[in-house]
Amino acid sequence: MALPLLRVDNLSIRFPTTEPVSNLSFLVNEKETLAIVGESGSGKSLTALALMRLLPRSAKPSGQIVFAGQDLLKLEERRMRQLRGKDIGMIFQEPMTSLNPVLTIGRQITEVLQLHERLPAKAARSRAIELLDLVRIPDPQRRIDDYPHQLSGGMRQRVMIAIAVACRPRLLIADEPTTALDVTIQAQVLDLLDKLRRDLSMAVLLITHDLGVVAQWADNVVVMYAGRKVEEALPEPLFAHPLHPYTRGLLAASPRLKNNYHYKDGPLTEIPGSIVSAAGEKGCSFRPRCTVAHDSCANAVPDLFVPAANRLVACPYHASFAEEANVALVN
Amino acid sequence: MTSTELNDYAGHSGTRVRSPATEKHQPEPLNPQWNNVRAPDSRVKTSNALAAVPNKWRVLKALIHNPNAVCGLVFLALVILAALIAPLIYPGDPLAMVARPFLWPGQNPAYPLGTDSMGRDVLAGILHGARVSLFVGLVATALGLTFGVLVGATAGYFGGWIDDLLVRLIEIFQTMPSFVLLVVMVAIAQPTASTITLAIAIITWPTVARLARAEFRTIREKDFVMAARSLGYGHARIIFLEILPNALPPIIVTSSVMVAGAILMESALSFMGLGDPNVVSWGSMIGAGRELIRTAWYLTALPGIAIVFTVLSLNLIGDGLNDALNPRFTQER
Numbered sequence: 001m002a003l004p005l006l007r008v009d010n011l012s013i014r015f016p017t018t019e020p021v022s023n024l025s026f027l028v029n030e031k032e033t034l035a036i037v038g039e040s041g042s043g044k045s046l047t048a049l050a051l052m053r054l055l056p057r058s059a060k061p062s063g064q065i066v067f068a069g070q071d072l073l074k075l076e077e078r079r080m081r082q083l084r085g086k087d088i089g090m091i092f093q094e095p096m097t098s099l100n101p102v103l104t105i106g107r108q109i110t111e112v113l114q115l116h117e118r119l120p121a122k123a124a125r126s127r128a129i130e131l132l133d134l135v136r137i138p139d140p141q142r143r144i145d146d147y148p149h150q151l152s153g154g155m156r157q158r159v160m161i162a163i164a165v166a167c168r169p170r171l172l173i174a175d176e177p178t179t180a181l182d183v184t185i186q187a188q189v190l191d192l193l194d195k196l197r198r199d200l201s202m203a204v205l206l207i208t209h210d211l212g213v214v215a216q217w218a219d220n221v222v223v224m225y226a227g228r229k230v231e232e233a234l235p236e237p238l239f240a241h242p243l244h245p246y247t248r249g250l251l252a253a254s255p256r257l258k259n260n261y262h263y264k265d266g267p268l269t270e271i272p273g274s275i276v277s278a279a280g281e282k283g284c285s286f287r288p289r290c291t292v293a294h295d296s297c298a299n300a301v302p303d304l305f306v307p308a309a310n311r312l313v314a315c316p317y318h319a320s321f322a323e324e325a326n327v328a329l330v331n
Numbered sequence: 332m333t334s335t336e337l338n339d340y341a342g343h344s345g346t347r348v349r350s351p352a353t354e355k356h357q358p359e360p361l362n363p364q365w366n367n368v369r370a371p372d373s374r375v376k377t378s379n380a381l382a383a384v385p386n387k388w389r390v391l392k393a394l395i396h397n398p399n400a401v402c403g404l405v406f407l408a409l410v411i412l413a414a415l416i417a418p419l420i421y422p423g424d425p426l427a428m429v430a431r432p433f434l435w436p437g438q439n440p441a442y443p444l445g446t447d448s449m450g451r452d453v454l455a456g457i458l459h460g461a462r463v464s465l466f467v468g469l470v471a472t473a474l475g476l477t478f479g480v481l482v483g484a485t486a487g488y489f490g491g492w493i494d495d496l497l498v499r500l501i502e503i504f505q506t507m508p509s510f511v512l513l514v515v516m517v518a519i520a521q522p523t524a525s526t527i528t529l530a531i532a533i534i535t536w537p538t539v540a541r542l543a544r545a546e547f548r549t550i551r552e553k554d555f556v557m558a559a560r561s562l563g564y565g566h567a568r569i570i571f572l573e574i575l576p577n578a579l580p581p582i583i584v585t586s587s588v589m590v591a592g593a594i595l596m597e598s599a600l601s602f603m604g605l606g607d608p609n610v611v612s613w614g615s616m617i618g619a620g621r622e623l624i625r626t627a628w629y630l631t632a633l634p635g636i637a638i639v640f641t642v643l644s645l646n647l648i649g650d651g652l653n654d655a656l657n658p659r660f661t662q663e664r
Contacts, residue, residue, distance in 0.1 A: 100573055101577065
């Protein structure tokens with residue numbers, strides 16, 4: 001297999017008092033969608049910002065982020081600026097506030113084209129109209145002179161996507177791109193992202209907490225908990241046989257994966273407790289909430305085990321779950 | 332909801348409830364019956380959206396619909412006109428003695444506003460004085476604004492030690508009584524129109540800088556600034572093309588009041604005899620007439636009225652701009 005487009009190796013992000021991301025490693029291959037899943041506070045968004053080198057000043061990242069053969073953490077700021085928006089695009093969570101309210105959307109799209117592709121104004125404008133058409137904004141010739149507040153949330157997110165893909169990036173980071181949108185629009189936006197990924201042959205790093213999104217649109221899944229990778233798998237095996245207790249809890253707590261679930265059928269199962277800071281915590285960070293925790297879990301951070309091909313899990317007791325799953329399958 | 336009710340809403344029973352489709356063709360009623368159907372928040376949103384168009388034409392429209400601002404604009408236009416035509420009507424030196432002294436306004440039709448103690452034409456003085464006042468007001472504001480915005484933007488955008496340093500600089504200027512500083516600077520330098528302008532700019536920039544800094548500090552935290560950084564924009568591009576347009580409304584409003592302030596400061600300097608002795612200005616006319624206020628009060632009153640109305644018009648424009656551009660009326664910045 002060819003070299004991966006993005007290789008993150010032992011990425012840790014350290015703040016003066018905490019370490020919200022530690023020893024995170026993953027790969028993104030060309031043209032594939034990697035989903036990073038986890039609840040709020042698990043370090044997903046910080047990871048995305050670290051990839052763009054846009055972390056707050058007090059954060060100190062360490063490890064390696066190798067994008068197309070160059071280590072982004074060692075790159076000088078000027079080179080990094082050329083990379084942002086050109087080779088790596090990013091979409092943010094809040095389409096309502098991520099567009100500049102006093103500039104027309106056309107101006108915001110053409111600006112990035114003029115900066116990175118050195119297009120003259122006229123060519124940039126016609127490219128912008130094409131891009132708006134590409135993200136399925138109706139009547140782009142007229143819409144291009146609209147201000148962001150004249151567009152709906154879904155349209156604004158599509159404009160954000162148009163800006164992010166304007167220079168045909170090789171990697172698109174989508175940080176919870178659909179969280180702020182309503183459900184019918186979510187599917188449209190994700191379909192659009194998927195179509196663009198194939199049309200423009202980019203890789204997508206999809207950051208989400210929505211397991212439904214992962215099941216439908218990801219090629220590979222990384223589950224994060226408290227700044228660590230706890231499980232990595234292809235989506236089908238992950239949903240069929242989750243191995244880490246956290247992943248199992250997440251899936252059990254997710255209503256749409258049960259058949260015809262209705263609230264009258266009783267409460268959903270939940271993971272007891274809440275996410276705790278990994279700082280000062282010895283051993284497995286999920287231990288306080290884990291239903292199957294052993295005493296030994298408190299001693300050291302569990303290693304990543306390889307129970308099957310293309311699969312990683314950070315729990316030494318994963319085998320028992322696999323067995324359970326097999327039993328369930330046999331029954 | 333029962334099925335009959337549903338039928339009613341669909342308009343099958345005809346008369347009682349109008350269907351939304353027919354209602355569309357009706358002219359908008361002042362007091363729509365279907366209040367419950369059009370969600371109130373959607374209506375608020377539209378009106379907000381209209382108010383938020385950051386479009387210069389909309390601002391102009393809002394300004395024209397404000398009678399106070401129109402008064403201000405009209406009077407300012409008159410002052411500008413006076414400044415422009417002064418050399419055409421009175422091509423000579425307005426400081427030249429042209430008639431016998433103490434002609435009262437209306438006494439001699441050739442000198443409609445009379446003459447002063449030295450026989451100088453008051454109307455010529457006021458018209459030429461408008462040139463000086465406007466020049467000082469506009470140029471001093473432009474200089475103060477440029478420097479103030481640069482300093483404030485840098486401090487607010489970068490934060491950290493740059494901010495600390497620049498805020499100390501601003502505070503140094505703010506701890507000194509500004510008019511005293513102005514008098515000292517003008518007294519040290521030669522009092523010419525340009526040194527006075529520069530001195531006024533030096534004492535006014537800290538106000539703008541503080542304002543710009545506060546704006547930039549708020550706006551730099553916005554998501555769209557992060558989005559701009561994620562597109563590889565450099566600091567200068569983000570400051571001037573992304574943040575500055577958002578920070579402009581309060582700065583524009585302040586600048587109109589700054590022009591008025593600068594005109595007043597120049598007048599005050601001239602009144603104290605610290606103005607440029609070679610040009611006539613409203614302040615110097617008042618200063619020259621103040622000893623004669625009991626015998627020839629028009630010598631102080633006429634240029635005084637010119638100052639009052641010019642400053643008032645600028646303040647009215649500032650108020651109007653404040654209403655037209657005020658962030659409170661824009662839904663989100």
